[in-house]
Amino acid sequence: MPEPPGPLRGTGVSAGSGCGPVRRMVGTVPEPPAGARHEGDAAAEAAAALAALERVAASLEDLAGHAPDDAGRDVLRAQALMARDPELAAGVRARVAVGIAAPRAVFEAFAAHREALAAADAYLAARVVDLDDVRDRAVASLLGVPVPGVPASDEPFVLVARDLAPADTALLDPATVVAFVTENGGPTSHTAILARALGVPAVVAVPDATALADGLLVLVDGTAGTVHVAPSPSDVLAARFRDRTPSHVSAAPAGPGGTRDGRRVPLLANITVPGDLAAARAHGAEGVGLYRTEFLFLDRADVPGLDEQAAAYAEALDAFPGGDVVVRVLDAGADKPLPFLPPSAPEANPALGERGLRMLRRHPEILAGQLAALAEAGAGRPGLRVMAPMVTGADESAAFAAACRDAGLDRPGVMIEVPAAALRARDLARTVEFFSVGTNDLAQYACAADRQSGALSRLHDPWQPALLDLVALAAGAGVPCGVCGEGAADPILACVLVGLGVASLSMAPTAIPAVREELAGHTLDRCRAAAAAARASRTAATARAAARAVLARRR
Amino acid sequence: MTERRVKIMSRVGLHARPAALFVQTAAKAPMDVTVALDGRDPVNAKSILAVLGLDAHHGEEVTLAAAGDGAEELLTTLEGILSQEEHGRA
Numbered sequence: 001m002p003e004p005p006g007p008l009r010g011t012g013v014s015a016g017s018g019c020g021p022v023r024r025m026v027g028t029v030p031e032p033p034a035g036a037r038h039e040g041d042a043a044a045e046a047a048a049a050l051a052a053l054e055r056v057a058a059s060l061e062d063l064a065g066h067a068p069d070d071a072g073r074d075v076l077r078a079q080a081l082m083a084r085d086p087e088l089a090a091g092v093r094a095r096v097a098v099g100i101a102a103p104r105a106v107f108e109a110f111a112a113h114r115e116a117l118a119a120a121d122a123y124l125a126a127r128v129v130d131l132d133d134v135r136d137r138a139v140a141s142l143l144g145v146p147v148p149g150v151p152a153s154d155e156p157f158v159l160v161a162r163d164l165a166p167a168d169t170a171l172l173d174p175a176t177v178v179a180f181v182t183e184n185g186g187p188t189s190h191t192a193i194l195a196r197a198l199g200v201p202a203v204v205a206v207p208d209a210t211a212l213a214d215g216l217l218v219l220v221d222g223t224a225g226t227v228h229v230a231p232s233p234s235d236v237l238a239a240r241f242r243d244r245t246p247s248h249v250s251a252a253p254a255g256p257g258g259t260r261d262g263r264r265v266p267l268l269a270n271i272t273v274p275g276d277l278a279a280a281r282a283h284g285a286e287g288v289g290l291y292r293t294e295f296l297f298l299d300r301a302d303v304p305g306l307d308e309q310a311a312a313y314a315e316a317l318d319a320f321p322g323g324d325v326v327v328r329v330l331d332a333g334a335d336k337p338l339p340f341l342p343p344s345a346p347e348a349n350p351a352l353g354e355r356g357l358r359m360l361r362r363h364p365e366i367l368a369g370q371l372a373a374l375a376e377a378g379a380g381r382p383g384l385r386v387m388a389p390m391v392t393g394a395d396e397s398a399a400f401a402a403a404c405r406d407a408g409l410d411r412p413g414v415m416i417e418v419p420a421a422a423l424r425a426r427d428l429a430r431t432v433e434f435f436s437v438g439t440n441d442l443a444q445y446a447c448a449a450d451r452q453s454g455a456l457s458r459l460h461d462p463w464q465p466a467l468l469d470l471v472a473l474a475a476g477a478g479v480p481c482g483v484c485g486e487g488a489a490d491p492i493l494a495c496v497l498v499g500l501g502v503a504s505l506s507m508a509p510t511a512i513p514a515v516r517e518e519l520a521g522h523t524l525d526r527c528r529a530a531a532a533a534a535r536a537s538r539t540a541a542t543a544r545a546a547a548r549a550v551l552a553r554r555r
Numbered sequence: 556m557t558e559r560r561v562k563i564m565s566r567v568g569l570h571a572r573p574a575a576l577f578v579q580t581a582a583k584a585p586m587d588v589t590v591a592l593d594g595r596d597p598v599n600a601k602s603i604l605a606v607l608g609l610d611a612h613h614g615e616e617v618t619l620a621a622a623g624d625g626a627e628e629l630l631t632t633l634e635g636i637l638s639q640e641e642h643g644r645a
Contacts, residue, residue, distance in 0.1 A: 078575050078603065086582075087602035116608035127607060301567045339567035342612065 009457040010181070010206030011440075012225030012486065013192035015508035017239035018179030018201045019219045019231065022212045023157040025168070026146050029136040032103035042097050049092045049102035052141040056134060057083035059147075063167050075130060076167060082134045088113065103142045110135040133165040150177075158218050160209050164191045174198045179220035181227055183209045184452075193298070195222075196272055203227055207455050223489055223511050256286060257505070257516050261523040265498050266324070267516055268506035270484055274312060277319040280509040284516065287323025287383065289436065289506020290484035291316050293330055293370065301339050303366055309373035317381040324383045326436065326482075326506070328415065329370050331389035333359045341366070351450055356390025356415075357400060364403075371407035378409065387413035387436055392420050394427035401431050416481070417441035422470035425477035435474050436506070439485025443467050462487030463540035468500065472535065475501035482506055491518035496547050498524070499531030522551060557626040559619045561633075564640045569611035577636050578603045586623040588633070593618075600633070 038045040057080040064076035082088070091109030096102060110131060118128050133148070140147045150159060150168050156178045161168070163184040177200055185191045185204035195202035201222030212218065212229070219231035219239060228235060257267035268289030269280030280288065296304050296312055316325050332338045333355025341363060347353035360367040371386070378384035388400040391414040404412035413434035416422050422442065425435065439462040444451045446466055449459035462485065475481040475497075482504040487493050489511035495518060497505065505515060522530075530550040537543035565573040581588045581600035589597035590606065597620060598605035611617055617637070619630050 074572055074575070078571075081575055081578060081603040085602050085604045087599055087605050113604040113608065117604075131604075301565070301571055301573075303566075339571055342568070
């Protein structure tokens with residue numbers, strides 16, 4: 001009997017599991033063949049092409065009226081302007097006049113503008129997705145094929161797409177979509193943001209996701225970042241059990257996280273939008289280990305004011321009056337470009353470019369504004385801690401710490417996401433009060449494997465011995481070191497991380513109960529033995545197996 | 556022909572909402588309107604694709620040009636859009 005195929009892997013961006021039949025986006029629009037000619041009535045052909053563009057513009061404006069927010073509405077209205085663009089229309093007319101058929105003429109006219117936008121900076125390159133969506137709608141209209149979009153269905157389904165355009169999401173019915181799977185996208189893609197807002201499990205950056213056949217039953221695990229094809233009934237039940245939605249979680253606060261022999265390990269929540277705070281409390285989080293502040297800045301043209309920021313930070317602190325709340329200052333750049341923070345020059349490799357603290361060093365006024373708002377929110381709320389993303393060396397951590405202290409924030413920390421920072425963690429530890437390891441980015445930079453690349457997902461495995469070595473360096477450098485990457489959400493790996501010397505674990509709220517239970521079953525020595533076994537292994541797979549074997553001797 | 560040199564004050568450059576507002580305003584005018592970045596050919600100010608394609612950033616100067624009745628008035632309106640510093644949501 002052939003071995004059943006393993007799950008497809010991607011990046012889990014919205015926790016929980018969902019099971020249902022695959023429904024792909026309908027209407028994949030074919031490229032009209034090069035050289036397609038029309039019958040000879042250029043005037044009628046051009047009129048048909050322009051009428052199709054006008055229909056698209058009108059439907060986009062109609063969709064704008066249903067957009068979930070201002071940002072979505074702006075995008076849809078800008079798309080309508082693209083469909084009505086006079087230069088585009090001139091390009092279509094010119095091509096039809098020399099005999100090119102309307103669908104091909106439209107396709108080529110868009111291509112001319114597409115190149116100009118794609119060559120520009122990251123913000124404009126992102127507009128190419130919007131432009132392609134307008135083009136596909138116009139070509140579909142001319143060819144009489146369905147306009148691309150979310151399939152209509154009364155039955156719950158798993159939506160599979162290359163990516164979701166703003167126009168797709170405006171008409172989405174959250175009651176019938178049990179999970180999202182996309183080929184492209186990252187944690188801040190439109191799909192990811194929408195999924196979290198709706199509370200729908202989602203996995204992005206899954207290679208060949210759109211090759212999944214319509215109707216195929218899949219189990220999407222947004223916590224683990226996997227898609228199981230044709231899952232067994234017991235797989236589905238196990239996932240449901242593990243999800244433990246808030247209604248199944250005891251209202252009484254769970255005991256503090258820690259090992260069986262009493263080593264305290266605070267179990268904290270990663271928060272991406274304020275709505276995550278309630279889930280974090282419901283799942284027994286003791287505080288917030290990573291409060292991402294990007295939601296305040298994304299999809300807007302200017303920097304939010306001090307009061308707006310301070311209110312958002314205070315909300316998180318008030319949700320956990322007795323615990324720590326670690327706020328990360330703005331992590332812009334790379335896969336999270338912001339209109340008001342363009343890179344100083346076009347970046348061929350944005351993940352290696354001006355992002356995180358590097359970007360903030362070029363815009364000290366934004367950092368100063370954020371720190372001032374944090375200081376205001378933190379006054380009278382002792383749990384606040386502040387950390388910087390994408391720190392490389394001790395000079396950067398020292399400068400950040402100084403900026404924090406100038407603002408009246410006396411417990412600065414830094415993320416360890418860059419191998420250089422992990423290797424020289426002792427130098428950084430002299431400048432700040434704590435570390436937090438981001439396993440996802442650390443894996444990306446340690447393995448030179450773009451997080452956005454689904455093809456390299458095997459290299460994003462937090463079990464890689466090289467990654468465990470780097471975590472051990474950071475955890476042994478003399479200041480408390482937490483882990484706030486996806487790695488902390490794996491109960492077995494969580495025990496290994498504690499064995500490596502990690503002081504706290506922060507994860508998607510839904511993962512907390514399972515981690516708490518596993519950790520409570522082992523002594524600190526057992527965790528250390530599991531860590532040693534994993535580091536003694538040569539591959540991620542054998543490291544995982546070795547740690548499992550040690551921990552199986554439990555209780 | 557009336558010309559006007561204007562510095563782009565919008566933090567997002569001539570992109571996103573400012574670009575849409577600029578193009579929509581130009582498109583309402585009966586005459587041709589162009590916008591040019593220094594050293595480059597002028598483009599049709601009524602075209603969102605051409606205007607986005609300029610990739611004009613905060614602090615850069617552009618030259619607006621129009622001819623005919625109401626050209627002065629139109630350029631003043633367009634200048635006002637480009638001179639607005641903030642274009643965020645409320």
